[in-house]
Amino acid sequence: MSGVRDLLERFDPAIGTTLHERIARLYPICRSITGDGVRETFGILQEEIPIEIREVPTGTPVFDWTVPREWNVHDAWVKNPAGEKVIDFREHNLHLLNYSVPVHRKMPLSELKEHLFTLPKQPDLIPYRTSYYRESWGFCLSHRRLQELEEGEYEIFVDTTLAAGSLTYGECFLPGETDREVLISCHSCHPSLCNDNLSGIAVCSALAASLEGVARRYSYRFLFIPGTIGSITWLALNEAVAGRIAHGLVAANLGDPGKFHYKKSRRGNAEIDRAVLLALRGSEHGVEEFVPFGYDERQYCSPGFDLPVGSLTRTPYGRYPQYHTSADDLVFVRPEALAGSLRLYLEVVNVLESNRRYLNLNPKCEPQLGRRGLYRTIGGDDHGRERELALLWVLNLSDGRHDLLDIAERSGMPFAAIQDAVRSLQDAELLREETTV
Amino acid sequence: MSGVRDLLERFDPAIGTTLHERIARLYPICRSITGDGVRETFGILQEEIPIEIREVPTGTPVFDWTVPREWNVHDAWVKNPAGEKVIDFREHNLHLLNYSVPVHRKMPLSELKEHLFTLPKQPDLIPYRTSYYRESWGFCLSHRRLQELEEGEYEIFVDTTLAAGSLTYGECFLPGETDREVLISCHSCHPSLCNDNLSGIAVCSALAASLEGVARRYSYRFLFIPGTIGSITWLALNEAVAGRIAHGLVAANLGDPGKFHYKKSRRGNAEIDRAVLLALRGSEHGVEEFVPFGYDERQYCSPGFDLPVGSLTRTPYGRYPQYHTSADDLVFVRPEALAGSLRLYLEVVNVLESNRRYLNLNPKCEPQLGRRGLYRTIGGDDHGRERELALLWVLNLSDGRHDLLDIAERSGMPFAAIQDAVRSLQDAELLREETTV
């Protein structure tokens, strides 16, 4: 059966277009941390991957938190004194403050303004705002539109329900040879925002679909969850599973044209951190140490769990002007960026899958590679030099203490070259896997 | 009862003037490693702080050394062939080679010159010279005055006593909650030199006076001692006490207008070293590794003690042209520099006093700060962000392994912000001090 390496070798960047199309299909749906929009989203993902839809009832205690009431929107608008809809949820779901409670009343503009959110410095964009944990209602709109509103009596209509129900998340589990797991987590709670985080949803589901078709050493668990409350809920209900997580990544912001960026796990030098840095080697990228704010890595890396989970993105949240605005749209995310992100995740998975310790079976001096056809025969000739160097590195460092990641780091050679050298040396019976770790 | 943090909050830079006035009062006194000048100095300090004056008899063996004879000066001058005093101790006490033995004779200028010390490259300044451990006599004068001396017979009169007596030092001990001590040591053996080290004496006595009035976790021991022989004597007579020194600083050169400079303890990464670097963060400063020469840190950091004692100064000794000359005077030391030095010492003490380990009582995922009023309620709003970051840092790193110094270092946040976060989290019962260190 083929493996992750094969996925890389036959990787076709044209998949970027497929990913972009999936984002386009999910874009109009109004998602939040609960509600039918999330169910509809996971239903579409089920067409591609074996994702299970979990429902956690409102009121369930999850560590210090409680699963909130479920929120659904039927309609929401604001009419001006002339009775014209000047703000309409159906026009763009960002217009409604996420988790707005129902309201139907009239009020003068001056009073309404306390419930309106704009971005004066980006006057054409609608901001994204939420009020999950304080009962409130409000509308978001472009600053330009706000300035056009005339004084007078406005009619406000927010037809939402905030009631007992459940928190919905998606979980796709792909069992592997061992029950040690790789966790890939992405937040699925944002409404019409493409890079944050339909890009993460699209890349993760494509990654799951790819891995489903190949042999896997690790088990893989993909979580599609609402930010913060989702990871807290999952961890609270799956403490035993958390203990099996060997490596993890939080996936988001994977469709913008920016360079890659890695935020390390709290441990700072976990295998996942080193695997990502190896996969990023040679391409321009940013790296930063763990900080206890950001996405769900803050929960996975809370001191009571301290899981080896980093966050691998393109431009990090908050560092691009389109962030949390209506400009984070289908134009902002690019097919080629999505394809590159998927490929990078496959590269990381390839390192994790292949990273083992080997034992040089001929540890005293070099073996005679020449008589095994693994070495140049005319001294002074330089063909095939790279392949030989990889063989020598693997032989020299396969002392039971170094794994392939160590060898790739210390040698500076491509991981694929190290993998190839391992295969050649195993075929020549000069190397065996060290299984007594 | 208020603590060190309160001292910082109500710190008034006008104290610099008070410190400068104290220096002005101590300036005319002729100090040495023994003698009445030191007793007079400590007598003045007693007006402000509970300093005890210790007398160690001449001849007392102190490790490899012996407490020397006591030296006192009554008068000293040189008269030229015309009978005019051309060098006069009463005019400036630097004129007399410190520890000169008595002499009263006449000699030609050529012979006298072997006993005269000048600074040809700084022709207007009187140098400071000593001869503690070899019996000698001599005079120091400006090179310009030396050049004016005419040939002829000179009368030399050195009316000193060098006799059995004692070595005098001052010790101010402020007991705290624990018997673990912070040692602050300054040399008090120099005659009329302001930066080196009346500045250290003034800052240390003001620091002691301040700390006397607040609650203290550590006990504090201030030593006012002659350089080298003083610290050796103290260590020889207080070996048991030395074992209780948890942190220490040697204080000197604290009144010049230069930037701060820290010389690390021999250990190099002791808590005192990290506390000082934290206090210096954000201000221009110099740092250097321990070297076994300098001030009394060379004794505290001798291998048989290896105490965690660094040296925190402004411009280090020997690196300013006024050093060990008559130009190290009341103009050279500045009120604002003295106040800044005192404040910095308080900042360091604040870190030491507050640096503890805490335990996050809700270690699995973040606690819900919002319902405790510790978090913004509208997502996307950026007010109060700094305070929240400090809360998150303290929660994330309070796993029993990190103390507040670790958290301040890793987060890059101000120590005061970390302290405030601790207080808030303790109030919310989300944090408790880890006492089983």
Place this chain on the structure above:
Amino acid sequence: MSGVRDLLERFDPAIGTTLHERIARLYPICRSITGDGVRETFGILQEEIPIEIREVPTGTPVFDWTVPREWNVHDAWVKNPAGEKVIDFREHNLHLLNYSVPVHRKMPLSELKEHLFTLPKQPDLIPYRTSYYRESWGFCLSHRRLQELEEGEYEIFVDTTLAAGSLTYGECFLPGETDREVLISCHSCHPSLCNDNLSGIAVCSALAASLEGVARRYSYRFLFIPGTIGSITWLALNEAVAGRIAHGLVAANLGDPGKFHYKKSRRGNAEIDRAVLLALRGSEHGVEEFVPFGYDERQYCSPGFDLPVGSLTRTPYGRYPQYHTSADDLVFVRPEALAGSLRLYLEVVNVLESNRRYLNLNPKCEPQLGRRGLYRTIGGDDHGRERELALLWVLNLSDGRHDLLDIAERSGMPFAAIQDAVRSLQDAELLREETTV
């Protein structure tokens, strides 16, 4: 009896001329990994040092390898259609592909060309090529001469023997106070190439001759061996001895005018690595981490041995255009470069010989150096400051944990100054050697 330090003090750079003369004498001999040329070479070295000539029979198994047949050359040439010798081994021994099997036939130029090696980018130089482990024959020549060859039938005559015999290597062992050894290894398998590696042979034999005449703490083992197969053979036959190797260097490329270059041992921070870096301090040089290719360090540092052996050269192999060509000749290697290399090796050996731990016998505070004549008596005077600093460094760090290499590294002082301070302090009974390591 004098020691290595004395060799340094009386070192005369004029020895460079002697070394160059020895290279000139060895230059015409055709060496290979076996054969009479190597025996003749060692015979000449025997005039200077007690080198033993070892013979290991063809067919001896040495780890994964087998000692090859012995190769000797009687004559070799190529005649053009006109019967003129156009390539002649007697003119330059690089002309013959090393380890060519016998052949005597005629063939057209087109067929002959498959056996000819040139350097098109260095058209005037003869390359150096070998075929040790695949039976072949060939000639090396300048590209210019190749281009002058006319079409037609050529006569090829290679009169070599490749037959059972032995592998010859030279071993010079100088016993010391302990049986722990310093290994100095150089390859002796190259024909007429001066920098690679008659320079190594010359420097090593001069070093052995020098060390023979002085007291030695370590035993010294100099190996003159064919590259790769020689070190493998020696290690296979001397596994017990290998366990006594405390430090080692592979010596090569020591006569070119380039700066020094050190390639660290696989361990990366072995005492030999630090000793070499200390000896190189202050001179321009290059340093690189271990890589598992290069010279015989790849065998000494194979994982089954992992000996602390680095490689100390001038310009490393392959990084100068004369490398492995006829331009690596008597003009390329310089007397002054050879002398400088010998001196550097002596510096390294001096550090190794002297590097011990000492105990400060007065560890609590500084001893009173002044009454022992080891310190200035007038404070403020700066003469003899360097000597005092070295005394203070040695006293402060001689706590049983630091050796002289540590002290030289941390203080930044010259190793000779540290050595002198040790001597003074031992004379003053303030220091003794720590023997319970």
